[in-house]
Amino acid sequence: MRPEPGDLLRIDGRASVQFAGDRALTxxxxxxxxxxxxxxxxxxxxxxxxxxxxxxxxxxxxxQLAGLRRVTSTPAASRSRVTRPYASRNDQGDGRAARDRSGLRARADAR
Incomplete structure (x- = not known):
């Protein structure tokens, strides 16, 4: 098997003795x-x-090429966190309040 960029492999003792036992990796x-x-x-x-x-x-x-094994199931990738601008009560879903930051000003004025 000749690997290509993007391939997901299990590297263990079959590929090289340095990856034997608990030193195996994905x-x-x-x-x-x-x-x-x-x-x-x-x-x-x-x-x-x-x-x-x-x-x-x-x-x-x-x-060693002969020792490479493709991983059949990919590890579950964790979801990346999406950051969003602060949405205020007067934001109607069109993003206007987030763009002009009126929600931030209203919140600061309330203090």
Whole structure:
């Protein structure tokens, strides 16, 4: 199997002894290096993913192609928080109060 950018892989002892046992990791491939290496080995650049599917560390790893395994189910990615401007009571849903900040002024005047 030749990995491509975007692939999600399970890297464990089959890919390299340095990832055996509890040192196994889930890896999102960013790039595959075209440098000449030993036959059957490849340099991969990508991100280590935690159990939630969030990237924790960017790494470059040297692994055996024969030991790479695609992950069939992706880790559950956590939802990113969306920040929104303060909505006041006089905001009618058209965003006018948020744009002109009248809601913020009204709140400050109430103090």
């Amino acid at each position: 890896f999102r491939v960013v790039s595959v290096c075209d440098r000449p290496t030993y036959a059957g080995w490849v340099w991969l650049t990508g991100y280590v993913l935690n159990r939630r599917g969030n990237a924790t560390t960017k790494r470059e790893i040297y692994v």
